[in-house]
Amino acid sequence: MLERFARWETALVALLVLVAVVGQIRTGGAFLDGGNLFYLGLDIGEVALIALPLTLVVVSGEIDLSVASVLGLSSAVIGELWDAGWTLEAILPTVVVLGAVCGAVNGLLVTRLGLPSLAVTIGTLALYRGLALVVLGDRAVADFPASFTEFGTAPVPGTWVPWPILLCAVLAVAFAITLHTSSFGRSVYAIGSNEEGARFSGIRVKRVKLTLFVLTGAMSALAGIVYTFRFSSARADNGVGLELAVVAAVLLGGVSIFGGRGTLGGVLAGVLLLGGLRNVLILDDVSTEILTVVTGLLLLVSVLAPALTARVRTSSTGRRSP
């Protein structure tokens, strides 16, 4: 297992270098320019924020497709509350709590009723986006104070690092410690590899999963805040389809869709690779539609490759034991 991931992550890093080199050549050195890296950072901020908790969800053997809709709902609520005269200091915590509640609804339906997370989150994908539309309709709220929108658009003073990326970096460390060195993280892996075995070892499977869904909801709302300030625009359709990029990044990062395998480092490399590729293509004037195709293909490749190599390996060593 370790060898497999060493290989997978080595391949990711090699690909990253390849993208950077090709990017540098194609763009005449513009790719690794500080200004471009700043935009690259802005571009991957939301995906990275959501990919952190979603990694844990997928490692635990579940999936959350409603993340982009939670992002949109939180954006819509920011707009509506701002219009209603709330202060942003009051709005932002409210929105994060709302995201956590959205996640809790997913988590409770999955853990209490034993429903498949796929079905639940397809439903809430529609429901949360629908609620966003109900809240804000097709209006756009844009008159946020610059002191806040700067968080989404400006670099940390003296660097080319955007504020959201700084936030991401801090949270990434926290998530990596949680997943890889805490007893909670061990439980997440155990649940993803063998849920029944985890239960027989006294792990509170339902509680762990509920926690993961709540975290994912809250982080998606946080991503909604970043998104809203980045574009200085609260809209109900913010981030439509973003779940594709997030799921693609997580799977590209080597997390098994069947649960139990994957590292946060791999996922961060996946996010960077996906973002870097998009960035190079954008610099190359490729249309956004092609970007979607590329993202979709990457998703397909990253689920197919492990499945096919595993099959080649088992067929060479004979059938699996009973």
Next chain:
Amino acid sequence: MTAVAPSRARRVAALVGRARELGIVVALALVIIPTALVNPRFVEAQGIRDLLLNASVVAVLAAGQTLVVVTRNVDLSVGSTLGLSAFLTARVFADHPDVPIVLGLLVGVGVGLVCGVVNGLLVAVGRVPSLVVTLGTLHVFRGVDFALAQGTQINASNLPDDLLDLGNGRLFGVPVLVLITLAVVAAAALYLRSYRSGRDLYAIGSNPEAAVLAGIPVPRRVFTAFLLSGTVAGLAGALWVARYGTVDAAAGTGLELQVVAAVVVGGVAIFGGSGTVVGAALGALLLGTIASCLVVLRVPAFWQQAISGALLIGAITVDRLLALRLARELRGRSDHDA
């Protein structure tokens, strides 16, 4: 092992099956009657026709989706397949106005078939969860659609009149599109109910491991289900052109959510193994009717998606609770029998 217990189980099962269709009919009544009181035109012939027309595209897609869902899979790419097929069909008619209508429609069907083959190969041969595969192909097909369209739109004025007549035409007072929808639903229902390979789809969804032991060619059947779902989506794309006359690359965006909602609301178990095409079509009719009622009742259209989502969640929750209760009852009963 007395004669009483089995026939009771048979009755319970039949009741559960019928309860869903009955429930939808009741829900339809609950939606239609108040709306009709507000606006009586809603239940006049034209109103009913519009209702059926509005539901027909989703109903066609739901018929195809049912084939996939009973095997414990899902096809999220149907909206994109429809979009791609719609655009290419319109393109063919716009570029070759003399092409026979049927041939042009077959182009759309063919596009859908190719999309279905791609999904089917990835799922059945790659043995990767269909959710992830079709989430990927959802965006790939749509991206191809946009890349081909290059931002263009094809309008009714570029399309042959015969085609548009098909979209608006009637036979014995029933819109042709509705008749085609009924034909697709009937064909899919017949296939699932009365053909061996159709029954195999239920068996696969009911117990995949047992299906292998029973000698069912599981990958081939799953492949076929995706192929049919894609083909049906392709047909829906061609019909979309006939109905709306205006097509750009965004046609049918997000439709997959309505389709999945219709199927699940119509009583097709998301765990596979049970559910009927007729139920799924009724689910589509219910969702379409709700949308129409919102318009009549002047509720902002924004509510529609939230309602679809809530119905989807509600349907799987109710199904699950019923299944849990049934299981508890059966557990209690086996003690009895022993």
Next chain:
Amino acid sequence: MDLPQEQPLVVLDRVSKTFGAVAALTDVTLALVPGEAHALLGENGAGKSTLIKTLAGVHRPDSGRVLVDGEEARFSGPADARAAGIAVIYQEPMLFGDLSIAENVYTGRQPLRAGRRIDTRAMHAHTAALFDRLGVALDPVRPARGLSIADQQVVEIAKALSFDARVVVMDEPTAALSAREVDRLFEVVEVLRAQGTAVLFVSHRLDEVFALCRRATVLRDGEHVWDGPLDGETPDGLVRRMVGRELSALFPKQDTTPGEVLLDVRRLTREGVFTDVSFQVRAGEIVGLSGLVGAGRSEVARAIFGIDPVDAGEVRVGGRPLRLGSPTAAMAAGIGLVPEDRRQQGLVVDASVERNVALASLGRLSRFGLLPRGAERRLAQDWSLKLRIKTARLGAPAATLSGGNQQKVVLAKWLSRKPSVLIVDEPTRGIDVGTKAEVHRLLSELAGEGVAVLMISSEMPEVLGMADRVLVMHEGGLVDDIARADATEERVALAAAGRPGVAS
């Protein structure tokens, strides 16, 4: 070996099959002739199920041949075996719960009418006719979900009849049946046999084997050790052939003086599963829990450990009431459970040995939720030495270990928590003889240290050799409590069959 005179329908000719490093079958030969019931005997892990799956077309042999009517057959899947007339009835049949009984019988072979449509009416009529032939009353139209295991087996037998199977393989069909259901099954088998069907019968219950079969084949550790007519054989002789050693040599339980009551189960009930189960286990005691598969033994263990909810009753551990329905609470009270299914329940097989050993101790190993570097390894090192776990590295996935070493990992996981009550469910199933003895010695030592051990086992010699007392369950109820001195194979078997206290 002496082949019977008649031309055999199916022959396995020196078949071998390995999985990874484990040889499941080595050079096994077996011949089935028409109209004869043949018993396949062997301990758990002897290779019986591999043999059955080879006949069923699920496994392909690595070497050797399968002959049907004297000609070599190559099964590429279950469909081929079925086409050759071989039907397999598994211990827990695999039916399609959503489909009707008739469809389960005719899966893929439904009678057709015009236009290749399924003729539902004919299918129901045919199925009803099959049930008539078998003399059972089942409704062909009802869905298969909710059928008892006995009825599910009847459906499988009807399926075998429907394609005129010439060979019927039955894998421990009686394990979960009541006495009355067994009688009915035997009548059905007798019908099949009289029609010239060859029957391969796998059972642990030797009385059934003698009642039903004329010949037997015995497997041990994947090898054919004996076959021949059952005339003149005794149960003891067969057991010796299966075990390959004298019984007494295996089970070294020392006598101990029981101490205070550590596990006190009072009127525990889970509706439809077990009813009104009460018993006590004292410190230093090994209490065997015997009974047929499906009698509710594992379910009682799961309920005590909090995996399944209960409807009534209470459990006290060391005198203190236990909050039921929570494994965490059970563990905090000092209970450990080595579950029945090692790969599914006992281990996370993809995870490393050290993570598996530490999995139940995460809370006590961590500081502020974080695991100190190497904490898991230190724990695993300690216990792998104590239990002599053989593994190349502690970082290797548990899946790479042999069955016996995997079981030691599970034991290490629980023993490292120093439990006061240890429940072991089939502790030696599918592990090699040497490790088996080690596990038995270990359990004995634990009891000597004052742990209360509840041991669920289907292996009679193990129960009789190890247990200070034997509790017997039958159809969800506790029917007998036998002291070590009175525990005989006969008495336990009778109690398990629902006739406690009849013997002696």
